[in-house]
Amino acid sequence: GAGVSQSPRYKVAKRGQDVALRCDPISGHVSLFWYQQALGQGPEFLTYFQNEAQLDKSGLPSDRFFAERPEGSVSTLKIQRTQQEDSAVYLCASSFRGGSNTGELFFGEGSRLTVL
């Protein structure tokens, strides 16, 4: 596609439910990033993939958060047993470059998660 695509755009979950958020990066982009953006805040880093390898997951807030990118393209961010503090916009971004020079990030529109 022309840009980074995320789905669903909006998700309402009851506390305790599991959710899965999908990201389709720009074709051929090596690096993929997940960020969490709370209302009125900057994007907070969650995790980073280069192709299928998860190089950094230090930003994942707890073991309820899990991300994968099994074929080096589409990525899924899974949140188990959602809590109210998980409510945020989850942004996915991709970059053509990998390795030592990440370059410009292209962001998706985000998935807005509301946990009731």
Place this chain on the structure above:
Amino acid sequence: GENVEQHPSTLSVQEGDSAVIKCTYSDSASNYFPWYKQELGKRPQLIIDIRSNVGEKKDQRIAVTLNKTAKHFSLHITETQPEDSAVYFCASNQAGTALIFGKGTTLSVSS
């Protein structure tokens, strides 16, 4: 890890005035410093970036300056227009790591 501080959190200017947003970073190994603009309800988009081998970069009405010794960098917007109203984020990283963002500055340009 890297920590990025950004200020001010809000900035109001009159159309035609200049606006300056400042950021500091903590990791002396950081070498890439982009600025993103996020309009309400939209995705962040890159507007300008600078690498550590230069001290200043300009693109029409926007410019970024970098002081590696002091570990700070700034965004300058001249001749502001209402369409410049948005949230601006600075970020930094070093080779092979993820971008770390500041908390953002909400710029309001009134006509």
